[in-house]
Amino acid sequence: MSGRDGDSSPPLLEEDVDPDPLVQFKKWFSEAHASGIAQPDAMTLATAVDEHPSARVVLLKHFDESGFVFFSNYQSQKGREIADNPNVALCFVWLELHRQVRIVGTAARIANNESDAYFVSRPRGAQIAASASPQSEILASRAELESNFARIEQEAGDPALRPSHWGGFRVVPATIEFWQGQPDRLHDRLRYRREAGNWIIERLAP
């Protein structure tokens, strides 16, 4: 590969993408997995409250026509911010493929039974940590976290129960943009936006 961005990828043309952005996402997500890049499921989640944005990485655990699902602590900073303002953005970057996907939408808690189903599939250590870590709160020391963990590990049954403050969020997309790097900074950007129940595809200048 030469020094020019994205010069190994074919252009992303309107006629080549699927009319349904979820189908298109599935294709790119599979390609990201197949390419062997590290953690293609890592996505930046941006929230905004009172004109103060904040961003952090979470893992995409599931997606389908109804949206993009990740799991977290409902009492964390992100959890509180989503409760205040459900308008969020997600951003994936797959550098080796010269690709970025940007999603704007609204986040809502998933049903308790869906969170339960995912929680039981997690390793016991992760289950205990969901109760032991008051995510986003100030800790006196690492020892405090470790002693919380040790205590809860003793107390928890087998299997451990999902704490009610931990569960999934689903982001229902309003726009999804696919960015494909191209030579000379003439990158492709195709943005889908929902209008009257249909997806409209528009090309944005790079």
Ligand SMILES: Cc1cc2nc3c(=O)[nH]c(=O)nc-3n(C[C@H](O)[C@H](O)[C@H](O)COP(=O)(O)O)c2cc1C
């Ligand atoms: C690769 C990676 C994956 C992560 N996945 C999650 C996740 O799925 N859920 C989560 O709550 N935090 C995850 N984190 C930690 C978050 O980035 C963040 O530190 C934490 O959720 C607290 O964020 P908040 O204080 O804004 O709520 C991940 C961090 C990294 C670097």
